[in-house]
Amino acid sequence: MPDAPGTELLAQDLREAHGDDAVVGTEFFRDKGAILIAPTAIGDVLETLRGKGFKHLMSVHGVDYYPHEPRLGVHYELLDRDALDRLAIKLRVPLDAPNVPSVTPAWPTANHQEREVYDMFGVVFDGHPDLRRILMPEDYEGHPQRRDFPLGGEPVLFTAAETAGKDYTIGADQPSGSEKAKR
Amino acid sequence: MTDVTTADYRSGEERIDVTQRVQALPAPAPDQELLTLNMGPHHPATHGVLRLLVTLEAEVVRDLKPIIGYVHTGIEKTVEDKSYWKGIPVIERMDYLAYYFNAMAFCGATETLLQVEVPKRAQYLRVIHMELNRIMSHLVWLGTSMLDLGAVTVWWYCFRERETILDLFEYSSGQRMHTRYFQVGGVMEDIPAGWDKKLREFIKIMPEAIDQYLDLLNRNEIALRRMYGTCPLDAATLEGLGVTGPLLRAAGNPWDLRKAMPYSSYEDFDFKIPVGSRGDNYDRFAVRMQEMKESVKIIEQALDGLPEGPVITDDRKVALPPRHELATSMEALIHHFKLVTEGFRVPPGEVYFPIEGPRGEYGVFMRSDGSSKPARVHMRDPSFVNLQATLPMVKDAYIADLITTLAMMDPVLGGVDR
Amino acid sequence: MEIVKREKAGTPEDFRVRQLRAQQMLRGDLEGDDLEQYVQERVITTTLDRAANWARGNSLFPATFGLACCAIEMMSVVGARLDIARFGFEAFRASPRQADLLILSGRISIKMAPVVRRIYDQMLDPKYAIAMGACSSSMGVFNNYAIVPADKFLPVDVHVPGCPPRPEALMHGILKLRSMVHSDPTMGWRERYGAESTVEVLPDEGERLRAEHAAAVNVSDGEGFPGA
Numbered sequence: 001m002p003d004a005p006g007t008e009l010l011a012q013d014l015r016e017a018h019g020d021d022a023v024v025g026t027e028f029f030r031d032k033g034a035i036l037i038a039p040t041a042i043g044d045v046l047e048t049l050r051g052k053g054f055k056h057l058m059s060v061h062g063v064d065y066y067p068h069e070p071r072l073g074v075h076y077e078l079l080d081r082d083a084l085d086r087l088a089i090k091l092r093v094p095l096d097a098p099n100v101p102s103v104t105p106a107w108p109t110a111n112h113q114e115r116e117v118y119d120m121f122g123v124v125f126d127g128h129p130d131l132r133r134i135l136m137p138e139d140y141e142g143h144p145q146r147r148d149f150p151l152g153g154e155p156v157l158f159t160a161a162e163t164a165g166k167d168y169t170i171g172a173d174q175p176s177g178s179e180k181a182k183r
Numbered sequence: 184m185t186d187v188t189t190a191d192y193r194s195g196e197e198r199i200d201v202t203q204r205v206q207a208l209p210a211p212a213p214d215q216e217l218l219t220l221n222m223g224p225h226h227p228a229t230h231g232v233l234r235l236l237v238t239l240e241a242e243v244v245r246d247l248k249p250i251i252g253y254v255h256t257g258i259e260k261t262v263e264d265k266s267y268w269k270g271i272p273v274i275e276r277m278d279y280l281a282y283y284f285n286a287m288a289f290c291g292a293t294e295t296l297l298q299v300e301v302p303k304r305a306q307y308l309r310v311i312h313m314e315l316n317r318i319m320s321h322l323v324w325l326g327t328s329m330l331d332l333g334a335v336t337v338w339w340y341c342f343r344e345r346e347t348i349l350d351l352f353e354y355s356s357g358q359r360m361h362t363r364y365f366q367v368g369g370v371m372e373d374i375p376a377g378w379d380k381k382l383r384e385f386i387k388i389m390p391e392a393i394d395q396y397l398d399l400l401n402r403n404e405i406a407l408r409r410m411y412g413t414c415p416l417d418a419a420t421l422e423g424l425g426v427t428g429p430l431l432r433a434a435g436n437p438w439d440l441r442k443a444m445p446y447s448s449y450e451d452f453d454f455k456i457p458v459g460s461r462g463d464n465y466d467r468f469a470v471r472m473q474e475m476k477e478s479v480k481i482i483e484q485a486l487d488g489l490p491e492g493p494v495i496t497d498d499r500k501v502a503l504p505p506r507h508e509l510a511t512s513m514e515a516l517i518h519h520f521k522l523v524t525e526g527f528r529v530p531p532g533e534v535y536f537p538i539e540g541p542r543g544e545y546g547v548f549m550r551s552d553g554s555s556k557p558a559r560v561h562m563r564d565p566s567f568v569n570l571q572a573t574l575p576m577v578k579d580a581y582i583a584d585l586i587t588t589l590a591m592m593d594p595v596l597g598g599v600d601r
Numbered sequence: 602m603e604i605v606k607r608e609k610a611g612t613p614e615d616f617r618v619r620q621l622r623a624q625q626m627l628r629g630d631l632e633g634d635d636l637e638q639y640v641q642e643r644v645i646t647t648t649l650d651r652a653a654n655w656a657r658g659n660s661l662f663p664a665t666f667g668l669a670c671c672a673i674e675m676m677s678v679v680g681a682r683l684d685i686a687r688f689g690f691e692a693f694r695a696s697p698r699q700a701d702l703l704i705l706s707g708r709i710s711i712k713m714a715p716v717v718r719r720i721y722d723q724m725l726d727p728k729y730a731i732a733m734g735a736c737s738s739s740m741g742v743f744n745n746y747a748i749v750p751a752d753k754f755l756p757v758d759v760h761v762p763g764c765p766p767r768p769e770a771l772m773h774g775i776l777k778l779r780s781m782v783h784s785d786p787t788m789g790w791r792e793r794y795g796a797e798s799t800v801e802v803l804p805d806e807g808e809r810l811r812a813e814h815a816a817a818v819n820v821s822d823g824e825g826f827p828g829a
Contacts, residue, residue: 029532030295056422058537059563061548075548077535077563084444088535109425112571135252135600136747137712144746145260147558152257152746154739224713225720227665227695231672232713253713254669257747273742279670323673342680349677360670360765597669600710 007033010052010087018044027090034088039074039100042091046076046103054078054087057107062117066147070094072121076103093123102128120145215240224253230327230589231596235573242582247574251567255600262560266526267293267367270557274547275361277562278598280323283309283316284540285562286365288547291446292536293367296529296551299501304492305369306448311382311485312355312364313447314478318389319348320541321471325396328468328590332409337399344392347385354378367527368502369495382486389479393472400468407465414576414588415463424575425568428543430592433470434462440539447538452484464584467591501527526555535563542566542593564598616793623788627780657701657727658782661775664700665693666720668707670765671734675706677768678775690775697723702778704771705751708736714749721755722801727786731774732757735764756790756799 011026014035022041027034037045046057059077070092078087093100102125104110114125115134122143125131133140142149223234232253238246258277262270274289275282287309294301301309326341349359355374356362364371400406418434431438437458441449457473459466495502503522504515521527531553537546543565550559569592576592577585625631667675678685685691694700697720709717721730730751735741737751738760751757758781761774781788790796802810 030298030534032534034533057425058427058544059535059546059548059561061561061563063533063548063550063559063561075533075535077546077548081438081443086535086537088533107425108423109568109571112567116567133252135255137252144257147263149260150746151260151264151744153744153748154750156744224716225666225697232668232716253710253716254708255710255712255747256669256708256743257745258743261743261745276670276742279673323676327676339681342677343682346677346680346682359767360674 003031004028004033007035007087010049011035013052014045014048017048032086032088034090036090036092039091039093042076042089043101043103043106045089046078047106049078049087049089053080053083054085056081057103057109058086060103060110060113060117062121062123062145064121064145064147065092072098072123074100074117074123095122098123099126100124101126102131104128119143122146217245227331230594231599233570233589233594233596233599237582237585239582244577244580244582244585247577247585249570249573251570251596251599253600254596256597258601259560259562263557266555267529267557268522268526270560271366272361272363274560274562275363276597277601278540278542278545278564278566278595279360280320280595281316281540281542281545281598282361283313283365284538284545286363287313287447288536288538288545288562289549289560290365290367291538292534292547292549293529295534295536296532296549297367297501297527299368299496299498301369301447301496302493303448303490304373305494305496307485307489308370308374308494309365309447310449310452311482311489312352312370314481314485315348315351317541318475318478319345321475322348324471324541324590324593328587328593329400329406331586331590332406334400334403334406337396340392340395340399344389347388351378351381351385354381366495366502368498369493371495373494379486379489382482386479386483386486390476393475397472409583409587410464410468410591412461413464413584414580415461416572416576417462420575421462421572424572426543426565426572428539428541428565428569429467429470429474430543430569430572432456433459433466435460440537440544444537446536451488452481454478454481454484464587464591471593528553528555529557537563540565542595542598543569562598562601564601566594566596566598567601570594570599623785626784627777654783654786657786658779659689661690661702661729661779661782662692662694662700663690663702663704664697664720664724665695666703666705666717668705668709668713669736671706671736674765674768675704675733675771678771680768683768683772685772685775688776688779697721698725700724701728702775703728703730704733704775705730705737705757706733706765708741708743709749709751710747711749714754717751718754719801722799726798727782728798729758729778729782730755731759731761731771731778733761733771733774734766735762738762756796758789 007026007028010033011023014037015023018041022038022045024036024038026036056079057076058079061075063073063075065071065073071094073090073092076089078089079085091100100123102110102114104114104125105127111129112134114128115131117123118125118131119133119135120143132138136144218239220237220239221234222237224232234250234253236248236250237244258273262273265273271286271289275285277285322341322345326338329335329337352362353359355378356364356371416434418431418436421431421434422436427438435458437456439456440446442456454477457470457477459470499515499518504512504518508515509519529551531551533548533550535546535548537544544563545565546563548559548561548563549557552558573589573592576588622631626636677683679691679693701724703721703724705717721728732738732751736743736748739750740748742764759774759778761771763770
């Protein structure tokens with residue numbers, strides 16, 4: 001892993017190559033470095049890092065930082081197989097402008113992974129060849145893995161609810177079947 | 184009619200020449216009619232509920248679109264609602280053939296966040312169970328793939344060995360599948376008496392069993408004609424697509440996280456990484472068969488070198504105290520209560536913990552916000568990423584080769600859809 | 602198209618009594634006269650019917666329908682240790698038109714539920730469904746937005762608990778189904794709702810069928826049954 005000074009040096013190189021506002025910050029946590037960048041610079045940053053040896057993009061995944069703003073984050077895990085290094089590139093976008101340039105043309109592995117981030121979080125990847133839902137049905141509404149999306153599921157039928165005459169298939173606090181039959 | 188002896192048969196096998204294939208298929212003529220066919224999600228040859236939209240010109244595949252999500256279970260969101268300990272059974276059910284690997288990645292990420300150390304005996308036990316799981320996953324792969332190819336007999340032999348492995352799992356943890364054996368900080372329990380004897384019997388029979396499968400397949404003309412030289416893909420394209428695991432090793436790149444970035448004491452063991460040369464379906468098959476043999480070697484070394492000691496960390500804030508202490512120690516009782524009701528709190532931060540599973544790199548990204556429930560768990564599943572390589576592999580090949588390639592890619596839809 | 606349902610018989614108390622007797626029958630507790638009376642009052646069977654039921658029960662063709670982890674244990678049932686061929690069920694058919702037992706092995710996501718329903722509808726009568734495992738019977742380990750329990754969209758005859766159920770447990774469930782087919786094929790949802798079968802609904806027929814169903818003959822509105 002690049003150690004803490006190494007991460008700083010990488011961040012410095014990125015600032016020199018792409019401007020001061022490309023890099024928002026660095027982190028070094030549990031022996032692994034991470035660089036936070038501005039969303040518009042992601043394509044250039046990844047290309048520069050590819051030149052430095054991080055030739056493999058292992059994972060693209062999304063995070064919802066609710067309630068902290070900007071809320072949606074996208075992380076890119078890079079791997080350098082020759083130097084046995086890993087590096088994380090992180091960026092954050094707000095909910096009202098969730099646009100990130102897609103890296104799929106340069107990194108084909110990001111195709112399905114960006115589609116999953118779009119499906120689950122609603123981050124729109126500009127320039128993606130085929131941005132549609134991948135895991136949920138095509139006409140599903142909502143982005144399930146956001147923190148404020150309800151978990152859903154069925155109410156569990158407990159014996160007490162059954163003997164109290166509550167029909168669990170409608171809802172735990174709905175009137176019982178006998179009232180429905182009277183109508 | 185004269186008797187055909189085994190020697191005749193074997194010498195006949197030697198003379199099989201599978202390098203002579205039909206001529207390379209030409210590019211489509213401009214006025215050819217293309218047929219779009221829907222394979223799946225209910226289909227005997229897709230490994231699970233995978234749907235493929237295949238565009239065919241006669242029998243040649245020109246385009247392919249995989250549609251997934253038919254077994255999407257929302258596991259990542261479910262785990263956000265459970266404490267770390269209670270999330271382990273949920274995470275195990277992602278890639279349902281590699282449950283120890285799912286649990287290992289999750290526990291490893293949690294242990295990294297907590298900075299808790301796993302005792303050596305627990306690491307060795309984890310390695311033994313993971314390698315047994317790798318063999319079991321490859322056995323199911325072999326059985327079902329050969330079922331797709333028509334070599335139906337192999338399936339029963341593979342499942343015979345699989346039952347032996349599941350007996351071992353049941354012996355050590357009480358469950359055949361999804362055993363919840365790996366815990367944060369170590370393993371749930373020490374192995375019972377007699378388990379190592381049973382494991383040694385298994386180590387003795389397994390290489391012979393693998394030779395049995397190879398006997399059935401390695402010089403079988405039909406299997407060879409279907410696998411040899413079909414759907415090759417070079418390592419550079421595979422790396423661009425993010426493919427890892429036996430698919431990449433079959434193409435010539437010996438990247439394996441167990442050797443390159445070892446975790447859980449893998450550096451203590453001496454084993455080789457099988458690598459292919461052509462990157463076609465036969466190499467993918469051969470690489471996995473040899474991996475099974477190497478896994479047996481690792482298990483034997485781990486069993487011989489199994490150190491004494493605790494099987495779970497003795498940090499009581501993370502691992503449950505042993506039962507007998509609950510009767511005498513008030514602190515143990517309080518720790519037990521806290522761990523079972525609320526769970527341990529994990530310091531805030533984000534980690535990515537990758538391991539080498541039977542299909543490639545399993546990585547767990549975990550974000551903790553300081554509470555007792557994870558704030559985000561994402562599984563970088565290898566089958567999800569490897570599926571993107573289907574189209575480059577089968578483009579301009581026969582649809583029969585598509586079936587073989589899907590089988591050799593070993594996708595497990597539980598991991599793809601999570 | 603007219604939807605005709607069978608006369609539904611009895612009051613909720615009758616139903617409960619019948620349920621308990623059915624339980625006794627399946628456990629093998631009914632003997633001699635009791636058993637004769639039970640069979641006679643429930644089902645009017647001729648020897649031909651009984652022979653047909655015996656043949657059907659001993660030659661169920663399961664459909665190859667593996668969804669998730671339970672599918673691996675379903676494969677184990679076919680394996681050599683717990684050989685399903687002993688009972689005659691080893692012919693797993695890929696086409697639902699040729700199968701008569703649907704073993705829902707695994708979690709059913711909302712994307713997959715319509716597909717499962719279509720496959721069930723495409724099966725020909727008599728057909729049975731086993732919900733194998735916790736995920737298909739109830740929500741299982743995952744109680745969330747993405748999963749549907751099988752009872753919500755298709756009638757299930759036997760639920761097999763477990764996560765995943767041992768092959769022996771699945772075998773027990775299949776054998777229970779077999780004894781039901783032998784003795785009383787209409788036990789369960791068919792008798793409770795007075796239904797003959799299910800109907801395959803093509804996407805453009807849905808509204809028309811719903812309108813006709815409202816005016817159909819002998820339709821129960823679920824009144825008076827427990828939980829209705």
